[in-house]
Amino acid sequence: MIADKLAEFTLKAVHDLYGQAIPNELIQIEKTNREFTGDYTLVVFPMSRFSKKSPADTAHEIGAYLEKNISELSKTEVIKGFLNITLHDNFWVNFFIENLNNENFGINQKATGKPVVIEYSSPNTNKPLHLGHIRNNLLGFSLAQILKANGHHVVKINLVNDRGIHICKSMLAWIKWGNEATPESTGLKGDHLIGKYYVLFDKKHKEQIAEFVHRGYTEDDAFEQAPIMKEAKEMLKKWEAGDEEVLSIWKLMNNWAYDGFDQTYKRLGVDFDYINYESKTYLDGKKMVEEGLRKEVFYKREDNSVWVDLRDEGLDEKLLLRGDGTSVYITQDLGTAQRRHDQFNPGQMLYVVGNEQIYHFDVLKKILKKLGRDWSKNIYHLSYGMVELPHGRMKSREGTVVDADDLMDEMYETAQKTTEELGKTTDFNEQQLHELYHLVSMGALKYFILRVDPKKNILFNPEESIDFNGNTGPFIQYTYARIQSIFRKAEKSPEEYIPLLDSTKIELSPVEKEIIRIIYEFPLAIHAAGENYSPATIANYAYELAKTYNHYYQDTPILKRVEQDTANFRVLLSWFTGRIIKLSMSLLGVAVPEKM
RNA sequence: GGUCCCGUAGCUCAGUUGGAUAGAGCAACAGCCUUCUAAGCUGUGGGUCGCGCGUUCGAGUCGCGCCGGGAUCACCA
Numbered sequence: 001m002i003a004d005k006l007a008e009f010t011l012k013a014v015h016d017l018y019g020q021a022i023p024n025e026l027i028q029i030e031k032t033n034r035e036f037t038g039d040y041t042l043v044v045f046p047m048s049r050f051s052k053k054s055p056a057d058t059a060h061e062i063g064a065y066l067e068k069n070i071s072e073l074s075k076t077e078v079i080k081g082f083l084n085i086t087l088h089d090n091f092w093v094n095f096f097i098e099n100l101n102n103e104n105f106g107i108n109q110k111a112t113g114k115p116v117v118i119e120y121s122s123p124n125t126n127k128p129l130h131l132g133h134i135r136n137n138l139l140g141f142s143l144a145q146i147l148k149a150n151g152h153h154v155v156k157i158n159l160v161n162d163r164g165i166h167i168c169k170s171m172l173a174w175i176k177w178g179n180e181a182t183p184e185s186t187g188l189k190g191d192h193l194i195g196k197y198y199v200l201f202d203k204k205h206k207e208q209i210a211e212f213v214h215r216g217y218t219e220d221d222a223f224e225q226a227p228i229m230k231e232a233k234e235m236l237k238k239w240e241a242g243d244e245e246v247l248s249i250w251k252l253m254n255n256w257a258y259d260g261f262d263q264t265y266k267r268l269g270v271d272f273d274y275i276n277y278e279s280k281t282y283l284d285g286k287k288m289v290e291e292g293l294r295k296e297v298f299y300k301r302e303d304n305s306v307w308v309d310l311r312d313e314g315l316d317e318k319l320l321l322r323g324d325g326t327s328v329y330i331t332q333d334l335g336t337a338q339r340r341h342d343q344f345n346p347g348q349m350l351y352v353v354g355n356e357q358i359y360h361f362d363v364l365k366k367i368l369k370k371l372g373r374d375w376s377k378n379i380y381h382l383s384y385g386m387v388e389l390p391h392g393r394m395k396s397r398e399g400t401v402v403d404a405d406d407l408m409d410e411m412y413e414t415a416q417k418t419t420e421e422l423g424k425t426t427d428f429n430e431q432q433l434h435e436l437y438h439l440v441s442m443g444a445l446k447y448f449i450l451r452v453d454p455k456k457n458i459l460f461n462p463e464e465s466i467d468f469n470g471n472t473g474p475f476i477q478y479t480y481a482r483i484q485s486i487f488r489k490a491e492k493s494p495e496e497y498i499p500l501l502d503s504t505k506i507e508l509s510p511v512e513k514e515i516i517r518i519i520y521e522f523p524l525a526i527h528a529a530g531e532n533y534s535p536a537t538i539a540n541y542a543y544e545l546a547k548t549y550n551h552y553y554q555d556t557p558i559l560k561r562v563e564q565d566t567a568n569f570r571v572l573l574s575w576f577t578g579r580i581i582k583l584s585m586s587l588l589g590v591a592v593p594e595k596m
Numbered sequence: 597g598g599u600c601c602c603g604u605a606g607c608u609c610a611g612u613u614g615g616a617u618a619g620a621g622c623a624a625c626a627g628c629c630u631u632c633u634a635a636g637c638u639g640u641g642g643g644u645c646g647c648g649c650g651u652u653c654g655a656g657u658c659g660c661g662c663c664g665g666g667a668u669c670a671c672c673a
Contacts, residue, residue, distance in 0.1 A: 322671045471621040478635050554637045
């Protein structure tokens with residue numbers, strides 16, 4: 001990177017000119033602001049302390065030194081305490097030519113080091129996925145892509161929460177009022193069918209609570225004493241005891257959920273290397289609880305429940321095992337963390353889980369630390385913000401959720417309607433149209449979600465459909481499609497232009513230089529996105545590139561009415577741009593169309 | 597109440613980890629298709645970066661204190 005070189009020589013300049021060794025952090029090389037000429041700017045203020053001269057004088061001296069020692073440097077200009085540095089166009093042209101044919105430019109191909117294990121999705125099998133899950137899945141998948149591009153081995157795990165009281169609620173309602181309904185008999189997607197009974201359970205439960213409260217119970221007592229709730233708890237006990245009948249219904253209904261999830265995952269374009277089921281792993285944590293008791297890190301109360309005291313860590317006492325020996329959420333997470341460590345020896349263990357569980361992961365890390373697992377420091381909880389509706393947060397039980405499948409259907413219809421109105425796809429067949437609608441609708445949805453900083457809440461207004469114009473996924477896809485149409489108009493494929501390119505004939509316009517520069521920064525964007533676990537960095541990058549290219553495309557003839565040498569360069573610049581757009585979008589899990 | 601997160605244009609969001617006169621999109625208004633895709637481009641208006649104090653050559657960015665919004669503090673997951 002040229003910025004590193006500039007920094008290195010600035011260091012030397014200060015040494016040679018003023019006999020001072022200054023710390024690296026003081027050297028700030030930045031992009032030159034739009035209103036000044038230059039490619040990079042050195043901020044000189046921090047150095048005047050060492051030169052014992054004014055910032056401007058220091059800037060002039062360092063500028064002269066750099067001009068003399070760095071061949072890529074064309075000129076420098078001093079404005080106040082800023083040294084604006086302009087590089088020879090040659091530098092950009094050379095970069096362009098050297099990397100033009102590198103189809104994985106910016107992507108680190110070879111994975112090194114310990115793997116990164118990333119857990120995401122992790123649905124409950126008692127209800128279908130909603131918009132909050134979509135955010136989780138998109139973030140997890142995109143982060144995996146970004147970390148791979150940064151040269152990590154990545155292991156994607158989905159830990160399915162397939163047991164517990166919530167599952168029993170759906171099962172119980174289905175047994176009571178389902179009349180043996182199946183996805184086949186109702187035509188409903190399996191997860192939606194199950195979700196229906198989860199909502200039904202809640203409705204009946206609420207009715208019973210109201211009745212009990214009317215009879216004089218407190219809210220809390222009514223909640224627990226309602227017959228339907230007692231039945232659900234009874235069913236959970238039977239499940240843990242391995243009751244055949246309960247287990248067979250459980251298996252039946254869970255499989256409906258899995259079928260439904262698979263369809264949704266496929267449509268979303270996310271996948272996993274491993275799918276773990278909590279029903280198979282929930283007992284693992286118990287061994288660690290025993291270990292903790294032996295080491296006297298944990299303790300028992302008289303009812304036989306096991307606890308850990310985290311008050312010295314600023315937290316509280318936490319339950320690890322119920323008196324009856326059954327495990328709780330944190331117990332199984334201790335177990336799965338240990339399993340992951342044993343199986344993969346990861347350098348990082350990422351959990352893509354909503355910010356409502358910050359406390360939980362805090363506890364998890366501290367318990368592991370108390371158990372002497374020094375690898376607990378590798379655990380990172382990527383806590384993302386909620387998706388909120390105008391009236392507040394989504395609640396499954398109250399039906400105020402934006403269903404994942406419904407939303408994708410709506411987006412698909414919008415994509416179809418928009419495409420038909422524009423009337424550019426008259427030569428598409430059914431299949432091609434379907435693919436295009438899918439691709440554009442998912443592009444809009446994914447970009448909408450991923451472009452915002454993960455830790456911030458997202459506001460989603462169902463009344464206003466997600467935009468297809470402006471700073472959106474379809475805009476970026478459109479830019480790609482436009483570029484491809486150039487190649488269809490040209491009589492040669494882009495690759496065939498490469499040997500025709502004469503680097504001495506290239507004269508960069510300001511926009512062309514800007515485009516090359518943005519491409520040059522692609523590896524930096526990937527790095528930053530990986531460091532910050534932020535797909536938003538990539539989304540914003542892709543938009544910046546697409547926007548700049550569109551500006552270029554608008555008033556610069558690429559192919560027609562230009563000299564052959566100019567056309568050669570412009571076609572190839574377009575080609576390179578298109579490839580970077582495609583690559584960056586692929587890091588978000590968004591595909592791009594050849595035509596739209 | 598304790599802890600954590602957020603607060604930037606009417607709305608939705610950027611802001612390269614402390615740099616120059618804070619940027620995009622949407623919405624509004626005015627323009628641009630006999631030329632490679634107008635899902636596009638150009639222009640206009642729109643800001644006390646929640647408020648205050650501090651740190652320093654320099655603060656939207658860092659620290660402290662308020663104000664507002666959210667999350668969490670379960671023998672739920």
